[in-house]
Amino acid sequence: METPMYLGIDLGTSGVKAVLVDDAQALVAQATAPLEASRPHPLWSEQDPADWWSATQGAVGQLRAAHPEAMRAVRGVGLSGQMHGATLLDRADRVLRPAILWNDGRSGAECAELERRVPDLRALTGNRAMPGFTAPKLLWVAAHEPEIFAATAKVLLPKDYLRLRMTGDHASDLSDSAGTLWLDVGQRAWSPAVLAATGLTEAHMPRLHEGSQPTGALRAEVAAEWGVPPGVPVAAGAGDNAAGAVGVGVVAPGSAFLSLGTSGVIFVSGERFAPNPERGVHAFCHALPGRWHQMSVMLSAASCLTFAAHLTGATDEAALLRDAEGHSGDLGALVFLPYLSGERTPHNDPHAKGVFFGLTHDTGRGALARAVLEGVAFAFADGLEVLEEAGGRVERLLVIGGGARSALWGRILTSALGRPLDYPAGGEVGPAFGAARLARLAVTGEDPAAVCRPLEVRRTVEPDAGLAASMAGRRRLFRRLYADLKAAFREADDA
Missing domain, CATH: 3.30.420.40 (ATPase, nucleotide binding domain)
Known part of the structure; x- marks a missing residue:
């Protein structure tokens, strides 16, 4: 009997990484495909979502070429990705403009306006309005590109655009969605008040899931192209930092990691919503039920x-x-x-x-x-x-x-x-490994504590x-x- 495999895909800023992890949680293979950001104006940072999909196809294609048998044994797919990006789609799911990324700083004035419109924003979201977050970006689009805003039917985070291409579903997870400023983080639900303050409703948002829940299955044509079985479920997944935490086993309250990547993060897992917005601390949902986390970024x-x-x-x-x-x-x-x-x-x-x-x-x-x-x-x-x-x-x-x-x-x-x-041994794999763990949980329904074990310290x-x-x-x-x-x-x- 073949060993089950789990495919983890991480959409980063500088590239897409895909990993294959077996039932014993051993890393079988990994592949990457590069990405570049565009900075057409001072403070701007953008990417074309079509490039995300091309890079994903490239990374997964490398895995299929090198490990066709392992790909045929894939039982679940998990996603992680760069947070906060605004991917705007029309009613036919066509991309309306380049995605505005997490490190884009154009919406400083809109942050002040959002806090004026929603006086209890920090209490609801656990965070200050910062230009990197998604909601201020939509206020900027409404002010500077009103025709784009009027045509926007859905707003997706970067990894969730990949999900759309993979499954046809508008879905997201709570850890990534907590970084939009549209989520009531304590209640783990969209906030109608904050959405209304940006001229949006829940109809513009994807459905919410815990990171370890399935959100749909691979489209038949995608499964065939990737060389995986038809109907493979896709887990909700996580924002890159929460996925990294799942990957290294930072899920118990008080456990922490430091991520030294393109950006820098200190992430602390907790069992309650504990914001400190006045000092720029992020308080988000974790990728697992009943868990939250704090981050400095x-x-x-x-x-x-x-x-x-x-x-x-x-x-x-x-x-x-x-x-x-x-x-x-x-x-x-x-x-x-x-x-x-x-x-x-x-x-x-x-x-x-x-x-x-x-x-x-x-x-x-x-x-x-x-x-x-x-x-x-x-x-x-x-x-x-x-x-x-x-x-x-x-x-x-x-x-x-x-x-x-x-x-x-x-x-x-x-x-x-x-x-x-x-x-830790294998810590450099990071969010992609966590995405594979979430894929496994979505398929097997195991106890997360049993799967999301801390990695061995090297x-x-x-x-x-x-x-x-x-x-x-x-x-x-x-x-x-x-x-x-x-x-x-x-x-x-x-x-």
Whole structure:
């Protein structure tokens, strides 16, 4: 008898990842296909949903070509994806404009307007209105592209557009939908009041499901193209961070992870709705029933290393990391602010900018790289601080994401945070693995605690007191610089 397989698909900002996971939760295969974002104007960030589907077809096609027998054994499909994106469809499910992404900052004025229209917005949604969220984007479209807004029949999140192409269903899960600002997060239901404030109704929204529930089955033509059995169910899935938590087993209350990907996240699982919106903390539903989570989110994390590699002419990020490792001198007052796309936690400031401060004639590429690693670590430390204001102390964190491969960055992070960092085996697979776990739950109905077990910890990095002491002055300078430059950031955008 063939071993059942589960297909997890993660729609990221820079690419689509597809994984095959067997019944023993072993990773059988993985494949990726790249994506690029478009920035046609300052603060804008967009993608064509057709590119998402093409990349998904490409990644799954790679799996079929390399593992046709395993694909024939697929019993369920799970989805995860970048959160907050606004995919606008007409009555025939045609895409009306490029999707507005999570790191788009154009709707700052609309955030203020939404909070004016819904005075209890933060109590309902557990979050401040931020430009990254979906609801303010629709207010922007209504004001600046009224003909598009008038033609909008459905608003889907990015991964849910893939679901539509896969199954024909307008459906979503609660973890991803909590990031729209249209969800009453405590009640796990759409808020008619917030929808009405943006000129929408529940008819514009997809049906809501828990992440481990099935939402439909693959269309016959998609199943045939992918080489999987007909009628395979598709789980509701999760937003990328909740899916990452399911994948590494951060589902028990108080457990936490740090994701060092394009963006940076500290995620803490809980059994109650515990918002702290005044400090830019996100309080969302988890991907499993009866669970919520809090997140601090920085918009640019590992992407800062990519930026610095391009800026300094390094061959790639790995080469730049080698330069950082080779730098043994004192950084002095060299500080990097990682706000290349604005910032969420704790500043909620779409105008914030990236800054190198303290440059001299002696500053080399290795020092710049080291400053980038420290700047991202300091921003994570700011996020952890505000998370702990609303909840208990986070004792340790699992580390996932592409940046987790850097041992130097791990030492800097753990020393800036003052917490041990656990590196799990297979943690780099992240949300796609969690999506596969949700696919399994949708098929088998097993106890989530039995399936969503923590991954085995491969190594632990403990804080280095000496390194922490050497960074302490730059951490203080880091925090002061943002405060000193905040008004200038806004003036620069208004000029």
